[in-house]
Amino acid sequence: MSRFTFESIRLPDTAEDLRQDVRRFLADEQAKGGFVPVVDSWLSGFNPDFSEKLGRMGWIGMVWPEKYGGHARSTLERYVVMEELLAAGAPVGAHWVADRQMGPMILRHGTEAQKERFLPDMAKGVSYWAIGMSEPNAGSDLSAAQAKLTPDGAGWRLSGQKLWSSGAHRCQYMIALCRSGPAGDDRHGGLTNVIIDLRDPAVTIRPIYLISGEHHFNEVIFNDVYISEDMVIGEPGDGWHQVTEELAHERSGPERFLSTMPLFEALVQVTQHSEDRYLQRELAALASELAALRQLSLSIAGILEQGGNPVVEAALVKDAGTRFERKVTEVAERVLQLGTNGEGGVGVSDEIAANSGIAAAETLLAQAILHGPGFTIRGGTNEILRGIVARGLGLR
Numbered sequence: 010m011s012r013f014t015f016e017s018i019r020l021p022d023t024a025e026d027l028r029q030d031v032r033r034f035l036a037d038e039q040a041k042g043g044f045v046p047v048v049d050s051w052l053s054g055f056n057p058d059f060s061e062k063l064g065r066m067g068w069i070g071m072v073w074p075e076k077y078g079g080h081a082r083s084t085l086e087r088y089v090v091m092e093e094l095l096a097a098g099a100p101v102g103a104h105w106v107a108d109r110q111m112g113p114m115i116l117r118h119g120t121e122a123q124k125e126r127f128l129p130d131m132a133k134g135v136s137y138w139a140i141g142m143s144e145p146n147a148g149s150d151l152s153a154a155q156a157k158l159t160p161d162g163a164g165w166r167l168s169g170q171k172l173w174s175s176g177a178h179r180c181q182y183m184i185a186l187c188r189s190g191p192a193g194d195d196r197h198g199g200l201t202n203v204i205i206d207l208r209d210p211a212v213t214i215r216p217i218y219l220i221s222g223e224h225h226f227n228e229v230i231f232n233d234v235y236i237s238e239d240m241v242i243g244e245p246g247d248g249w250h251q252v253t254e255e256l257a258h259e260r261s262g263p264e265r266f267l268s269t270m271p272l273f274e275a276l277v278q279v280t281q282h283s284e285d286r287y288l289q290r291e292l293a294a295l296a297s298e299l300a301a302l303r304q305l306s307l308s309i310a311g312i313l314e315q316g317g318n319p320v321v322e323a324a325l326v327k328d329a330g331t332r333f334e335r336k337v338t339e340v341a342e343r344v345l346q347l348g349t350n351g352e353g354g355v356g357v358s359d360e361i362a363a364n365s366g367i368a369a370a371e372t373l374l375a376q377a378i379l380h381g382p383g384f385t386i387r388g389g390t391n392e393i394l395r396g397i398v399a400r401g402l403g404l405r
């Protein structure tokens with residue numbers, strides 16, 4: 010049976026120094042009204058001005074080489090910046106996908122010309138990218154992607170549709186997984202990743218509204234879009250390998266357990282004077298789970314730092330992490346909404362109600378409830394992730 014690799018990681022002093030810089034920056038920004046903390050800020054906090062400021066601080070594209078606008082810092086330093094931004098509920102949604110996923114993919118598999126053309130603007134926080142994986146009949150099963158690339162001279166023509174493309178209506182580019190040839194016996198052949206300029210008139214972007222009425226999701230329809238040869242990533246047909254590597258980056262970060270961190274912090278704030286033992290136990294259980302998740306997630310950052318591809322470990326942490334995010338919401342619901350005397354032993358409503366932070370906590374709870382359904386689905390559903398873990402352990 011295979012084993013997981015979860016080595017314990019100690020953050021270097023440079024990372025802890027950096028943490029203080031990020032905290033100072035965030036406190037300053039918040040004090041001058043630069044942002045109001047939100048739950049799930051890496052999806053819903055789309056703020057180009059804020060992203061540009063982070064770009065100027067050198068906190069996007071941190072690990073990329075300097076010649077592409079990066080800052081040649083370590084993965085662990087980047088990790089610290091990410092966790093501070095998420096914990097503060099800062100509006101990082103505009104650049105998140107480019108920094109986490111599309112930049113690294115271009116860096117690993119793109120041509121020199123693609124690196125020079127696209128990476129510097131991503132690192133400046135002015136270039137925003139969408140993920141084009143899911144389709145109406147190919148969400149969990151990406152090998153069933155049907156968006157079709159047909160050869161056309163030196164380039165290709167693209168027809169088909171992508172679904173659930175977060176932020177596509179505000180992004181300039183998408184990297185889409187498309188079908189360029191037959192799937193072959195293992196169903197993983199004939200897939201190709203291409204860069205699409207979403208401003209092309211042959212691309213139609215239609216909104217799908219969230220239960221809250223917010224517009225993050227889209228349907229993206231390709232009406233015979235011309236894709237020049239220089240917009241293909243790596244070799245045609247090599248898309249499966251690229252996309253599975255990309256998913257390790259997509260699934261492994263601290264955003265998979267910190268989406269509700271601003272709510273957790275608010276909850277601790279408003280209940281800090283409560284002597285209710287039941288409540289204290291619930292918060293302590295959440296805190297210890299958070300500490301364990303953080304160690305596992307940091308360990309994955311360490312594997313990535315060494316150039317590894319922690320697919321199975323990332324699946325495990327994403328499954329456990331997104332369930333934790335939901336648990337924070339459930340505890341907050343019990344405490345803030347059902348916290349009348351005697352209900353579930355949480356008899357602290359008067360103390361909590363007297364706290365000046367209660368209104369902010371309730372707003373964060375409302376955001377968490379409305380965004381919660383997506384936590385365990387996006388980036389691969391929990392059922393699928395458990396299948397990956399089982400296969401990694403040799404159990405299926």
Ligand SMILES: Cc1cc2nc3c(=O)[nH]c(=O)nc-3n(C[C@H](O)[C@H](O)[C@H](O)COP(=O)(O)OP(=O)(O)OC[C@H]3O[C@@H](n4cnc5c(N)ncnc54)[C@H](O)[C@@H]3O)c2cc1C
Pocket residue numbers: 052139140141142143144145146147148149150172173174175176382383384386387388389390391392393396
């Ligand atoms: C907030 C959010 C943001 C997203 N952003 C993007 C984005 O930017 N770009 C993008 O491409 N996609 C995005 N997605 C799509 C997301 O990754 C897919 O929704 C997800 O992978 C599931 O695919 P599906 O919706 O087609 O469901 P399906 O694949 O149809 O699955 C439906 C259900 O069946 C289960 N299931 C399916 N196959 C199996 C199996 N073999 N064994 C056991 N159970 C199975 C699934 O686990 C799930 O519960 C986003 C989703 C959310 C919620």
